[in-house]
Amino acid sequence: MEILIAEPKGFCFGVKRSIDMVEKALKEGKKNIQIFGPIVHNPQQIKLLEEKGVKMVNSIDEIQPGTVFVRAHGVSPEVFRKLKEKGVVDIIDATCPFVKVEQEYAKKLAEEGYQVIIIGEKNHPEALGAQGYAPGSIIIGSVEEARALKEVPKIGAVVQTTLEPEAVDDIVAELYHKAKEVRVFNTICQSTKMRQPAAKKVAEQVDLMIVVGGKNSGNTRRLAEVCSRIKPTYHIETAAELKKEWFEGMKKVGISAGASTPEFIIDEVIEAIKKMDGSSKKTSKKKSEK
Amino acid sequence: MEILIAEPKGFCFGVKRSIDMVEKALKEGKKNIQIFGPIVHNPQQIKLLEEKGVKMVNSIDEIQPGTVFVRAHGVSPEVFRKLKEKGVVDIIDATCPFVKVEQEYAKKLAEEGYQVIIIGEKNHPEALGAQGYAPGSIIIGSVEEARALKEVPKIGAVVQTTLEPEAVDDIVAELYHKAKEVRVFNTICQSTKMRQPAAKKVAEQVDLMIVVGGKNSGNTRRLAEVCSRIKPTYHIETAAELKKEWFEGMKKVGISAGASTPEFIIDEVIEAIKKMDGSSKKTSKKKSEK
Numbered sequence: 001m002e003i004l005i006a007e008p009k010g011f012c013f014g015v016k017r018s019i020d021m022v023e024k025a026l027k028e029g030k031k032n033i034q035i036f037g038p039i040v041h042n043p044q045q046i047k048l049l050e051e052k053g054v055k056m057v058n059s060i061d062e063i064q065p066g067t068v069f070v071r072a073h074g075v076s077p078e079v080f081r082k083l084k085e086k087g088v089v090d091i092i093d094a095t096c097p098f099v100k101v102e103q104e105y106a107k108k109l110a111e112e113g114y115q116v117i118i119i120g121e122k123n124h125p126e127a128l129g130a131q132g133y134a135p136g137s138i139i140i141g142s143v144e145e146a147r148a149l150k151e152v153p154k155i156g157a158v159v160q161t162t163l164e165p166e167a168v169d170d171i172v173a174e175l176y177h178k179a180k181e182v183r184v185f186n187t188i189c190q191s192t193k194m195r196q197p198a199a200k201k202v203a204e205q206v207d208l209m210i211v212v213g214g215k216n217s218g219n220t221r222r223l224a225e226v227c228s229r230i231k232p233t234y235h236i237e238t239a240a241e242l243k244k245e246w247f248e249g250m251k252k253v254g255i256s257a258g259a260s261t262p263e264f265i266i267d268e269v270i271e272a273i274k275k276m277d278g279s280s281k282k283t284s285k286k287k288s289e290k
Numbered sequence: 291m292e293i294l295i296a297e298p299k300g301f302c303f304g305v306k307r308s309i310d311m312v313e314k315a316l317k318e319g320k321k322n323i324q325i326f327g328p329i330v331h332n333p334q335q336i337k338l339l340e341e342k343g344v345k346m347v348n349s350i351d352e353i354q355p356g357t358v359f360v361r362a363h364g365v366s367p368e369v370f371r372k373l374k375e376k377g378v379v380d381i382i383d384a385t386c387p388f389v390k391v392e393q394e395y396a397k398k399l400a401e402e403g404y405q406v407i408i409i410g411e412k413n414h415p416e417a418l419g420a421q422g423y424a425p426g427s428i429i430i431g432s433v434e435e436a437r438a439l440k441e442v443p444k445i446g447a448v449v450q451t452t453l454e455p456e457a458v459d460d461i462v463a464e465l466y467h468k469a470k471e472v473r474v475f476n477t478i479c480q481s482t483k484m485r486q487p488a489a490k491k492v493a494e495q496v497d498l499m500i501v502v503g504g505k506n507s508g509n510t511r512r513l514a515e516v517c518s519r520i521k522p523t524y525h526i527e528t529a530a531e532l533k534k535e536w537f538e539g540m541k542k543v544g545i546s547a548g549a550s551t552p553e554f555i556i557d558e559v560i561e562a563i564k565k566m567d568g569s570s571k572k573t574s575k576k577k578s579e580k
Contacts, residue, residue, distance in 0.1 A: 165467060172466045173459040176474055183473040184466055 001277035002252045003270060006202040009212075010266050012191040012259035014072040014096025014161075015040050019049075021094045025067055026052055030090070032066025036083070037125055039071045039094075040260040041217035044238060048262070063089060072096040073125040074103060076132020098161045099126055102187040103133045105158045110134035114156030114183065117149075119171050120163060121218055127160050146174035155179040161189040162219040162259060164196055164226070191259065192219060199223050199256035203230035206254035208246060211235045212269050213258030220258025227256060238265060239272035247276040291567035292542045293560060296492040299502075300556055302481040302549035304362040304386025304451075305330050309339075311384045315357055316342055320380070322356025326373070327415055329361045329384075330550040331507035334528060338552070353379060362386040363415040364393060366422020388451045389416055392477040393423045395448045400424035404446030404473065407439075409461050410453060411508055417450050436464035445469040451479040452509040452549060454486055454516070481549060482509060489513050489546035493520035496544035498536060501525045502559050503548030510548025517546060528555060529562035537566040 011019070018039055025033055034055045038046055046056060057063055060079070065088040070080070074095035083091050095103075110116045116137035120127030127139045140146050155175050159168055165188055176182045203209050209227040213220030215237060224235035231254070234246060247253065253273055257266045301309070308329055315323055324345045328336055336346060347353055350369070355378040360370070364385035373381050385393075400406045406427035410417030417429045430436050445465050449458055455478055466472045493499050499517040503510030505527055514525035521544070524536060537543065543563060547556045 169463040169466065172472075173463040176459065176462045176476055177455060179476065181473070181475050182462075183471070185471050186466055186469070 001247065001250060001273075003273060004202045004206055004252060004254045005270070006195070006198040006254065006256040008191055008195050008198065009255070009257040010259075010261045010263050011040075012096075012162075012189065014098060014189070015260055017096070018069070018072040018094035019045070021092060022049060022054060022069060025069075025092065026054070030067045032064055033069070034063060034066060034089075035069045035071055036060075036063070036075065036079075037071055037073070039069065040214075040262075041220075041258075042214040042237075042260045042262060042265070043216075044265050045260070045262045060086065065089060067092060069094050071125075072099065074099045074129035075125075076129050078132050079129075095129075096161065096189075098187065098189040099129070102126075102158045102161060102185070103130050105156075105185040105187065106130045106134040106137060109156030109158070109183065109185075110137060112156070114154045115152040115179070117146075117155055117157040117175060118160065119157055119168055120160030124160060124218060126162070130158060130160075140171060140175075143170045143174050146171045146178070149175075149178050152179050154181045155183070157182070157184045159185070159187045161187055162192045163188055164222055165193055167222075195219075195256070195259070196223060196226050199227055199254075200230060202254040202256060203227045203233070206231060206252040207250040208252075209233040209254045209256065210242070210269065210273065211256050211258070212266055213237070213261040217258045217260045220261065223256050223258055227254075236269070239268040242269070242272050242276065244276055247273070250277075291537065291540060291563075293563060294492045294496055294542060294544045295560070296485070296488040296544065296546040298481055298485050298488065299545070299547040300549075300551045300553050301330075302386075302452075302479065304388060304479070305550055307386070308359070308362040308384035309335070311382060312339060312344060312359060315359075315382065316344070320357045322354055323359070324353055324356060324379075325359045325361055326350075326353070326365065326369075327361055327363070329359065330504075330552075331510075331548075332504040332527075332550045332552060332555070333506075334555055335550070335552045350376065355379060357382060359384050361415075362389065364389045364419035365415075366419050368422050369419075385419075386451065386479075388477065388479040389419070392416075392448045392451060392475070393420050395446075395475040395477065396420045396424040396427060399446030399448070399473065399475075400427065402446070404444045405442040405469070407436075407445055407447040407465060408450065409447055409458055410450030414450060414508060416452070420448060420450075430461060430465075433460045433464050436461045436468070439465075439468050442469050444471045445473070447472070447474045449475070449477045451477055452482045453478055454512050455483055457512075485509075485546070485549070486513060486516050489517055489544075490520060492544040492546060493517040493523070496521060496542040497540045498542075499523040499544045499546065500532070500559065500563065501546050501548070502556055503527070503551040507548045507550045510551065513546050513548055517544075526559070529558040532559070532562050532566065534566055537563070540567075
């Protein structure tokens, strides 16, 4: 059985950077390290950090004196203010630089009098964070929602960095019917942009796709969706979920992993798949990114 | 036979305004009135003006001392400059105010460093005129052309005032893949925006559609296209083209007319259709605009 791996796979730039920042804080011996919200939508990575003594806190009230991390998704200025008001904490901002750009554009557009639209998932922390930078802004996740918007003179839009570019097309086309001026900052990050075409390409060449990543990770779920339109696809979080019968008669298996999937999980999955089949010959990487 | 008329029909604001300006100049006794390019894409209206002594000139070299009109479509600043250099002429600018807005946005976007895209017909005088206001701008008339664009940091787009909004959707969606920032000024005029839905609505209620207007008028051709997707449709320039056999067995006939179709032509067509059928009962107007 041949295994093809779609690249890029696993942690995107922003997630890797945020986890590296936490690891650094651990090494420096910082006390009582807390992360505001899950640092990455992956339960296994969270567990690994928790084992090292890092705490995930879900509300500002829970925060104790010590170090608190703002995760890669970012938070609204309101949340930042509240964190500062706690006074007793050292705040480390691990917001992804690409998310920062999204937030800044949202802010700038609101200041310039645009009705700001965050094209993103309604309850996604990144979209909610960006929304906080643009008073009166609206999160739009579907063409139907865009169609329901009332007409305004000027629409300014930013895009959640992890959305599939094709999913945004129809929303952008719809926005253009809603205002005389429509200004879109396409803030989808390069890594997301490349990950899906890479996964699709691998899916076309294999008999079965295994997509690895948190069930609560939006971008991983979309990878699985995209692949399932091409080939039979299983979305798993860990190697333990793999079933021998999936691989019966399969000659080529493809692997793709979301932006929040840690490398060690992907490695475990690859090793487990190899064991599913005695005749495993080779593992080839489809490099789409260097 | 019942006749339904789609409103708005005939001259749009800009065309009516330009012809009124010429009529006023005639009344004032201005000498040697010339129009640079056909003032309206309608041979019958042109003939009517020519009979009154107005000359259509197609090149700057042809212009003689007297009065010269810039038509509703507008011209590039380069053409304006050349007209002024002729020195011997009185220039009257009958550019449609909505086209002026399009030109001004094109200019502003170019000044602000955007790659300017004129979404419009490649050889349409309005698109060519607007192009002249934005150095380096490109006219894009199809999704394929948009797809072929190279990626740039910032795209700024304006839209030919007479394009069908739906035809522009896919181009806008494609542009958004070509730049980090896409800014679209939706300069389609209100009259165009309403004319097509009104024609569609009438087409849905009748057995046959008659679309009246110049064969060289882009917006009239698009009205005919839109109607022909719904019901059998004939695009005619004058009542003389009507054929009795088209109306055999027809109970309801719809009429729509382009933005360059003079009222007298539409009236003649309505009268001629009434004569096609002895049992003509009434003419109802589907008002979509007041």
